[in-house]
């Protein structure tokens with residue numbers, strides 16, 4: 001139910017952006033469009049929406065996520081409770097891993113739940129494309145990986161995303177249960193105050 005509500009909310013937000021881009025840009029001034037990212041500057045704050053695909057590949061010959069710790073009881077847990085992974089996962093514009101690379105998600109995730117597959121994600125998503133090159137967002141939160149849509153908080157950022165606050169909606173696009181290889185579509189909305197006259201606008 002909660003997931004359904006999130007999907008509906010997201011749909012409404014993106015439909016609004018798609019249907020009224022002229023009005024949004026006209027009213028809000030400067031807007032910057034990329035295929036995978038869009039920033040709207042209201043003068044008081046800047047809001048960026050990001051859409052990308054996250055490729056997490058723990059299996060195969062060149063894994064992008066590796067197990068760095070696993071205590072003995074993990075093997076008796078049906079949720080892998082206790083296992084810790086380190087990842088360096090590509091972020092691309094499309095679900096195809098060969099589509100344009102726009103960033104990398106680097107950091108850790110581990111099984112932090114005994115009842116279901118519930119990961120704690122502590123990862124930096126740094127971007128490589130266009131004006132976002134060199135900027136990053138940090139995501140830290142619970143990822144109920146078996147749910148079709150998960151919400152995770154954006155707790156900060158660097159570069160263009162300095163002082164960012166926001167949220168990410170992660171949708172499983174594809175998963176191979178035997179290896180854990182997964183492609184996850186991310187929609188991220190984050191905003192931060194604009195620095196004006198040496199003062200930072202308050203985010204409310």
Ligand SMILES: *[C@@H]1O[C@H](CO)[C@@H](O)[C@H](O)[C@H]1NC(C)=O
Pocket residue numbers: 128129130133134
């Ligand atoms: C991103 O920035 C780095 C360092 O400034 C630069 O070497 C690289 O070519 C840039 N990448 C793109 C895609 O603009």
